[in-house]
Amino acid sequence: MSSAEFKLERSLELSPDTKTVAETELRETPERVREALERLRELLKENKDLIYGEDDELLTIFLRPCKWYPESALALMRRAAEFKRDNASLLDGLLPEHEQEAFLQHNVANVMKGRDHKGRRVLIVNVGGSWDPSKVTADQLFRLFYLIHVAATLEPESQ
Incomplete structure (x- = not known):
C-alpha cells in the first residue's frame, strides 16, 4: 500500500447511515451532544490534574465511545492519560x-x-x-x- 492511496476522513459530518447508528446505539442526539460537551468541560475544570483541550472535536473523541456519558468520558480520558504516562518510553x-x-x-x-x-x-x-x-x-x-x-x-x- 502506498501512502498516497489512504486518506484520513476528518469530515465532522457523519453519513446518514452512521447518524442513524449513532442515535440508536450511542444515544447521540443534538441536545444530548450539547449537554454532554458542556458537562465534560465542567468536569475537566474540576479535575485539574487532567490537561486536555476543550474543543468539541477532541471531547467528542472521548464522549462518543462512552455513549455521551460525561463521567464515563472523563474516566476514559484519565485512562488514556495514564496509558500514555505508563508507556512514555x-x-x-x-x-x-x-x-x-x-x-x-x-x-x-x-x-x-x-x-x-x-x-x-x-x-x-x-x-x-x-x-x-x-x-x-x-x-x-x-x-x-x-x-x-x-x-x-x-x-x-x-x-
Whole structure:
C-alpha cells in the first residue's frame, strides 16, 4: 500500500447511515451532544490534574465511545492519560513517519483504503509467519498499532 492511496476522513459530518447508528446505539442526539460537551468541560475544570483541550472535536473523541456519558468520558480520558504516562518510553514524541517503514515495507498491518459494507475501516494484521521480528520489533508493532488507533479516533465515521 502506498501512502498516497489512504486518506484520513476528518469530515465532522457523519453519513446518514452512521447518524442513524449513532442515535440508536450511542444515544447521540443534538441536545444530548450539547449537554454532554458542556458537562465534560465542567468536569475537566474540576479535575485539574487532567490537561486536555476543550474543543468539541477532541471531547467528542472521548464522549462518543462512552455513549455521551460525561463521567464515563472523563474516566476514559484519565485512562488514556495514564496509558500514555505508563508507556512514555515508547510513545513520547512518536510521529507516523517514525514507523513508516514498518508500516509500508513489512506487511505486518494494513488499513484498507475503503470501508466495509457497514462503513467501517478494516485492519488486516499479519503477525504470524509473515512477521519478521528482526525487521519489525514488538516495540515497533506496539507503536504502529497505537498510531493506527489514534488515526481511527480522528475519523468521526470510525469513532
